Amino acid sequence: MTHINDVTSLTVEDGIAILTLNSPPVNALSSPVRDGIYRGIQLALEDKSNKAVVLICEGRTFIAGADLVEISGKSTGASLTEAQSMIENSTIPVVAAIHGTALGGGLEVALTCHNRIAVPSAMCGLPEVKLGLLPGAGGTQRLPRIVGVEKALQFLISGEQIAAPACVEMGLVDALAEEGHLRRDAIAFAQQLVAANKPLQRVRDLNDKLEADKGKPEIFSQFRKSIARKTRGFLAPELIVQCVEAAVNNSFDDGIKEEGRLFAIVLKSKESAAQLYQFFAERECWKIPDVPKDTPTIALKKIGIVGAGTMGGGIAMNFANVGYDVTIIDSKPEALDRGLSVIKGNYDRSAKNGRFTKEEVDSRMALISGSLELSDLADCDMVIEAVFENMKVKKQIFTDLDKIVKQGAILATNTSGLNINEIASVTNRPEFVIGLHFFSPANVMRLVEVVRADKTSKEVINTSMKIAKKIGKMAGLVGVCPGFVGNRMLAQRQREANNLVLAGAMPWDIDKVLYDFGFPMGPFAMSDLAGLDIGWNKEKSNGQTIRDVLCEMDRRGQKTGAGYYDYDKNRVPSPSPVVEKSLLEFVKKSGVEKRNYTNDDLLARCIYPMINEGAKLLEEGMAIRSSDIDIIWVNGYGWPAYRGGPMFYADQIGLDTVLAKMKEFEAEFGSAFKPSALLEKLVADGKKFKDA
Numbered sequence: 001m002t003h004i005n006d007v008t009s010l011t012v013e014d015g016i017a018i019l020t021l022n023s024p025p026v027n028a029l030s031s032p033v034r035d036g037i038y039r040g041i042q043l044a045l046e047d048k049s050n051k052a053v054v055l056i057c058e059g060r061t062f063i064a065g066a067d068l069v070e071i072s073g074k075s076t077g078a079s080l081t082e083a084q085s086m087i088e089n090s091t092i093p094v095v096a097a098i099h100g101t102a103l104g105g106g107l108e109v110a111l112t113c114h115n116r117i118a119v120p121s122a123m124c125g126l127p128e129v130k131l132g133l134l135p136g137a138g139g140t141q142r143l144p145r146i147v148g149v150e151k152a153l154q155f156l157i158s159g160e161q162i163a164a165p166a167c168v169e170m171g172l173v174d175a176l177a178e179e180g181h182l183r184r185d186a187i188a189f190a191q192q193l194v195a196a197n198k199p200l201q202r203v204r205d206l207n208d209k210l211e212a213d214k215g216k217p218e219i220f221s222q223f224r225k226s227i228a229r230k231t232r233g234f235l236a237p238e239l240i241v242q243c244v245e246a247a248v249n250n251s252f253d254d255g256i257k258e259e260g261r262l263f264a265i266v267l268k269s270k271e272s273a274a275q276l277y278q279f280f281a282e283r284e285c286w287k288i289p290d291v292p293k294d295t296p297t298i299a300l301k302k303i304g305i306v307g308a309g310t311m312g313g314g315i316a317m318n319f320a321n322v323g324y325d326v327t328i329i330d331s332k333p334e335a336l337d338r339g340l341s342v343i344k345g346n347y348d349r350s351a352k353n354g355r356f357t358k359e360e361v362d363s364r365m366a367l368i369s370g371s372l373e374l375s376d377l378a379d380c381d382m383v384i385e386a387v388f389e390n391m392k393v394k395k396q397i398f399t400d401l402d403k404i405v406k407q408g409a410i411l412a413t414n415t416s417g418l419n420i421n422e423i424a425s426v427t428n429r430p431e432f433v434i435g436l437h438f439f440s441p442a443n444v445m446r447l448v449e450v451v452r453a454d455k456t457s458k459e460v461i462n463t464s465m466k467i468a469k470k471i472g473k474m475a476g477l478v479g480v481c482p483g484f485v486g487n488r489m490l491a492q493r494q495r496e497a498n499n500l501v502l503a504g505a506m507p508w509d510i511d512k513v514l515y516d517f518g519f520p521m522g523p524f525a526m527s528d529l530a531g532l533d534i535g536w537n538k539e540k541s542n543g544q545t546i547r548d549v550l551c552e553m554d555r556r557g558q559k560t561g562a563g564y565y566d567y568d569k570n571r572v573p574s575p576s577p578v579v580e581k582s583l584l585e586f587v588k589k590s591g592v593e594k595r596n597y598t599n600d601d602l603l604a605r606c607i608y609p610m611i612n613e614g615a616k617l618l619e620e621g622m623a624i625r626s627s628d629i630d631i632i633w634v635n636g637y638g639w640p641a642y643r644g645g646p647m648f649y650a651d652q653i654g655l656d657t658v659l660a661k662m663k664e665f666e667a668e669f670g671s672a673f674k675p676s677a678l679l680e681k682l683v684a685d686g687k688k689f690k691d692a
């Protein structure tokens with residue numbers, strides 16, 4: 001065996017040179033990996049007795065892409081383009097042998113190989129779009145040459161990973177190896193290629209599929225329309241489409257130049273800085289300083305859910321999806337039946353959309369059973385209470401669960417902000433009590449706030465974080481305080497949005513500012529969607545609040561065709577002159593001075609108090625790190641991913657800017673705006689939240 005460098009080695013078996021990469025954890029294309037590929041292929045070619053080369057990786061995966069730590073920094077040795085050219089211009093076949101994931105630059109390296117073989121469990125993808133980037137190593141030019149323009153656009157814009165068997169169907173992978181025997185089968189495959197002695201297949205030279213799509217600009221215009229809503233505010237998707245257009249309309253070399261030009265733009269963009277930050281934040285959030293990796297966990301097999309409402313049903317689906325037995329309890333038979341049929345309906349819809357098969361619907365439903373008796377949860381390893389937000393009711397449920405459920409089981413509450421210490425206090429096992437705050441709809445939303453109460457044990461925390469990961473969620477570990485992290489910050493935004501309306505700003509102007517910032521909708525559109533009459537009492541209503549005024553006019557939100565907005569029959573909203581008049585009268589009556597606000601004023605009043613609250617949460621130790629707050633806001637509250645999260649955003653615009661504005665607000669509106677001590681300190685020290 002020849003060691004090329006620390007991460008690459010070359011061996012020869014039966015005339016086939018095997019170039020092996022071993023750069024944990026994911027064989028990313030760091031300088032030594034790129035240089036190792038370049039020099040390894042060069043060395044393999046020097047020995048004329050070698051008939052073919054197999055490029056294979058050690059460890060858990062094939063190359064998972066560019067090295068994201070190094071990506072905008074300095075690099076040494078051969079460039080990726082040089083390594084790829086060395087492969088593509090090889091005079092003997094080079095075969096990529098894929099296991100794990102061939103992602104981004106990894107798949108782009110495989111696409112310069114003449115052939116690809118993969119084990120069935122392998123996945124291929126170009127996920128750059130998720131990082132605010134585009135495939136910058138030929139991916140946008142080679143992929144459409146293999147799979148055609150339409151499929152390539154879907155593949156590139158979704159950034160999804162495709163399983164090896166589907167890749168074979170698309171022509172992206174040539175053959176499947178037996179699981180666990182990749183090396184053996186890749187060598188045999190290379191020998192077959194040598195024996196067949198056909199001309200080497202260079203993807204760059206395949207033009208048939210592009211010819212078929214030439215002169216059809218409508219493909220691009222239709223595609224742009226189809227992704228407009230989903231990609232609003234992101235930079236990379238449009239530039240990816242431009243790259244594919246360049247592939248269709250130019251020679252390969254010119255297309256590559258255009259890809260390079262556009263890659264340089266995305267690489268320097270603030271969107272990719274935010275999305276790369278999120279990538280690492282989403283990996284950091286699992287690391288709990290005082291709960292080391294090797295902390296024991298509690299074995300979970302059977303999960304109990306108390307409450308068959310929308311929340312309980314969604315939570316149950318998460319667990320059934322990954323094979324857990326789930327028992328859902330409700331005290332009312334009709335609520336239980338309704339809950340179970342909503343779950344079935346959700347699964348059926350997914351099956352109809354092709355997300356999984358009818359058999360899978362049946363197997364998942366078979367894991368979920370319903371019961372009217374709490375005692376049926378006795379042998380559960382984890383019970384999650386998901387009833388409505390009422391402390392008295394929750395305390396009663398925990399008192400009962402403590403008596404019924406076996407010792408050693410975790411008792412979790414899905415409260416969105418109640419005091420979990422108080423809930424835990426009614427049990428004889430507060431160390432087994434924890435909060436698992438799912439977001440609605442719980443089967444769809446990615447976030448769970450894992451809420452650590454004063455006495456929660458480390459085992460229970462570790463188990464809860466692990467199970468959150470297993471059911472595919474992003475988890476932020478937070479402390480007990482009203483509203484925890486997410487809702488506590490949201491309350492700041494809600495209060496200020498309402499205050500602005502009370503001082504004459506129009507709801508749709510505030511909504512528009514937040515929508516343009518990147519949120520899916522503003523707080524008033526959201527209230528209309530949820531229904532303005534939630535918690536409103538007709539008998540007690542006396543026009544004291546704006547909500548009273550609107551509900552008294554039977555403007556109770558979308559369901560009545562009117563709320564803050566007027567709605568047409570398709571529920572398309574428009575600003576309401578009636579509401580405007582009522583609001584202005586209300587403001588006049590209340591004696592508050594009406595103001596005119598710029599969009600910047602509206603944004604600062606809604607966003608800066610949230611950032612300040614985030615700083616207080618850090619100060620109080622309710623969140624471990626600012627990036628945890630950011631993953632909570634991006635995954636649970638629609639904060640635009642291309643802005644990284646509120647704390648990252650604050651770091652970008654400058655904490656001094658936020659502090660100065662909070663001081664102005666404090667002077668004008670009082671102590672609700674008092675800057676957090678941490679914010680003051682960071683500004684004084686010239687630091688950012690990321691340094692806190």
Ligand code: 3H9
Nearest residue numbers: 025028064065066067068069103104105127135136137283
């Ligand atoms: C690209 O390729 C651009 C090119 O087109 C253009 C070039 C010119 N770099 O996720 P995990 C670390 S853009 C550096 O927990 P899993 C990660 O931080 C790239 N580090 O494991 C973590 O570290 P730690 C396109 C990386 O098994 C550890 O590896 N590629 C990279 O759940 C384990 O990661 C992608 O976007 C990297 N590329 O999932 C793929 N990747 O232990 C990004 C991971 O210290 N990666 N790390 O926290 C992934 O999607 C997943 O990591 C993967 C494994 C599926 C590979």
